[in-house]
Amino acid sequence: MTAAASAAVLSGCAGMDKSASAGASGDPFATASFQKILKDDFVSKGQASVDRLKQTKAQYECSKYDYLGQPLPDAIRKEIETTAQSKVVYPKDGQYLGDWKAGLKIAEDGKGLQWNDKPGTPNGGNCLACHKMIANDPSQGNIGPELYHYAKLRGNSEAILKYTWARIYNSEAFNACSYMPPFGEHHILTEQQMKDVMALLMDPNSPVNK
Ligand code: HEC
Numbered sequence: 617m618t619a620a621a622s623a624a625v626l627s628g629c630a631g632m633d634k635s636a637s638a639g640a641s642g643d644p645f646a647t648a649s650f651q652k653i654l655k656d657d658f659v660s661k662g663q664a665s666v667d668r669l670k671q672t673k674a675q676y677e678c679s680k681y682d683y684l685g686q687p688l689p690d691a692i693r694k695e696i697e698t699t700a701q702s703k704v705v706y707p708k709d710g711q712y713l714g715d716w717k718a719g720l721k722i723a724e725d726g727k728g729l730q731w732n733d734k735p736g737t738p739n740g741g742n743c744l745a746c747h748k749m750i751a752n753d754p755s756q757g758n759i760g761p762e763l764y765h766y767a768k769l770r771g772n773s774e775a776i777l778k779y780t781w782a783r784i785y786n787s788e789a790f791n792a793c794s795y796m797p798p799f800g801e802h803h804i805l806t807e808q809q810m811k812d813v814m815a816l817l818m819d820p821n822s823p824v825n826k
Contacts, residue, residue: 645671645679661731674700678793688792696792704782704789705800707807712777712814719816720823722809723749729804739804741813746796749816750823759795766817768825780817784810 645651660666671679674696681688725740727733743749746760770776782789785800799805805813816822 643680645676663729663733663735664731674788674792682793693792696788697790700786700789700792700798700801701782703801704785705807706778706781707811712781712811713818714808714811714815716812716815716819716822716824718809719812719814720750722805722813723816738806738809741799741805741809742797743813751826763817764824766824767820772818777814777818780814781810784813 654666654669658666658669677692677696678688722741723743726742726745728737728739733739743763744753744756746757748756748758748762748764749766750756750764766780767776783796784805786798787794787796788798788801797804800807800810817824819825
């Protein structure tokens with residue numbers, strides 16, 4: 617997406633008339649002007665196709681209620697979270713932990729799924745862009761909570777392993793409107809990559825727990 621295109625979409629949102637468009641159809645994104653902006657300003661390029669603009673149910677409902685300035689109704693929240701929970705695929709061999717060194721590379725790597733990335737090559741997880749996970753790296757982001765000393769603080773019980781796996785698989789299982797990418801559900805990371813990232817969080821020798 618170009619800067620000009622994103623600016624156009626943002627101003628398109630801001631310019632929408634909440635009472636008329638959202639109220640009448642119940643669909644805040646249905647206005648002709650907004651649909652025209654999407655159609656005119658975005659083009660498919662390689663694997664980054666405009667199909668990606670089609671919102672999931674969670675994205676749609678969370679954006680809609682955010683736009684209306686209302687809390688997400690409990691029934692919708694529950695449905696999104698329960699559906700996400702029921703679709704989590706746990707490791708087939710029951711082993712949650714891979715290699716933390718490979719996990720660190722994945723956590724640092726923000727590449728993948730963009731038009732100029734080669735399709736079929738492994739994606740990064742970009743965890744450090746949102747989470748502080750290791751000491752002495754000022755480039756880590758803070759959109760998500762700090763995960764430094766993750767297993768040191770919580771232990772590594774079966775319940776923590778399962779919870780952490782499900783979080784990474786699809787964070788919507790715990791928070792319908794989570795900002796965290798659903799790494800398993802959307803096939804961003806493979807099962808082995810998820811195990812490596814799990815080891816980064818859980819292994820006592822990983823820099824996360826040092
Ligand atoms: C775009 C930002 C973003 C990225 C990238 C991201 N996360 Fe998150 N993550 C969040 C946010 C925000 C939360 C807080 C909970 C929520 O929104 O549901 C979270 C929550 C978590 C939690 C639960 C923390 C707790 O206190 O229970 C774990 C574990 C986690 N993330 C691990 C990861 C791992 C591992 C990666 C990389 C594979 C990753 N995250 C990538 C934003 C992100």
